[in-house]
Amino acid sequence: MEGFVFYYLVFFQFLVLSLLFHSTNFLSFVSKFRLIYVFVSVFNPKTDDETPFTYEQKTEKGPEGWGNINPEWKVCNTGRFQSPIDLTNERVSLIHDQAWHRQYQPAPAVITNRGHDIMVSWKGDAGKITIRQTDFKLVQCHWHSPSEHTVNGTRYDLELHMVHTSARGRTAVIGVLYKLGEPNEFLTKLLNGIKAVGNKEVDLGVIDPREIRFQTRKFYRYIGSLTVPPCTEGVLWTVVKRVNTISMEQITALREAVDDGFETNSRPVQDSKGRSVWFYDPNV
CATH class of the missing domain: 1.10.287 (Helix Hairpins)
Structure with missing residues (x-):
């Protein structure tokens, strides 16, 4: 060459x-x-990298440098409440708190390739969750492979984020972890849409978020941030302890649907900086 x-x-x-x-x-x-x-x-085609950011570590646009790419992203490097983190049982505080009250319902939805991930967004009212007397409307969900949060140092094969917003602009995210095993029923219904998404928005028809089945009895909760730029802090995270299953075909479909270079799209674990992490177990 x-x-x-x-x-x-x-x-x-x-x-x-x-x-x-x-x-x-x-x-x-x-x-x-x-x-x-x-x-x-x-x-001699143009060789400049027009990708806003990447997940490739130790590069100029990689996670360590996100805060230097755009002044509005500086909190990615300077923040004290960044996500994801390792959810270590030794550091958590037990709480006796209601997990949340879910009131989801079917609504029209579309699937989009955002370049760095695949997102399902609801165009109608898909319902809400209520945490500590605050309502958070379900807006969208997306996937990271491998998982972003780790549990006692263990990283899983996939993580789903269900993103909710309140009337005052607060964000609450539910994180669901997956390991290789039986196919996930929700992703099975989306598989054709994932494979067809390309660079265009694909109409999924009516999608019921209740089909994202996960156990709510045990969970971790902490205050963190978005895991992609601009890394906005103040996000209320709830990560479900029970790990669900997903097939290799489903992981491959999600990885092949995103833009080149984003087949793995997980931000490295961030320093917890002494913040509180709570764990809810109704049996304790």
């Missing part, structure tokens, strides 16, 4: 000199200059 580049450069320089020295008038020079421009455009 390096030899090809060398001979290409030599040939290009020869072509430029030849055209310039044999130009007899300005119009001839202009036309030949255009020929050079076309040649360069074809054989």
Whole structure:
């Protein structure tokens, strides 16, 4: 490859000199200059990386540098309540709190490739959850592979995020973890849409979020952030303890649907910086 580049450069320089020295008038020079421009455009395409951010570590646009890419993203590097974190049983405080009250309902939805992930967003009223007397409306869900949160150092194969917002603009996210095993029923119904999404929005018809089945009896809760830029803090996280299953075909479909380079789209675990993590177990 390096030899090809060398001979290409030599040939290009020869072509430029030849055209310039044999130009007899300005119009001839202009036309030949255009020929050079076309040649360069074809054989030397633009190589600038236009991706806003990546998950590739130890690179300029990777997770360690997100806060330097855009001034509005600086909290990605300077924040004290960043997500995801390791949910270690040794550091959690037991709480006797109601998990949440769920009132989901079927509503029209679409599926979109956001480049870095695949998102299902509800266009109608898909219901809400109520946490500590605050209502949070379900807006969308998306997936990260492998999981972003770890439990006692264990990273799982997939993590689903159900994103909710309150009337005052607060965000609450439910995280559901998955490991390889039996196919997930919810993803089975979405598989055709995932494979067809490409770069366009695909109408899914009516989707019932209640089909995202997960156990609510035991969970972790803490205050964190969005796990992608701008890494906004103040997010109320609830991560379900019980791990669900997903098939390799479903993981592969999600990875193949995103843009190149985002097949793995998990932010590394962040420093908890001494913040409180609560664990709810009705049996304790």
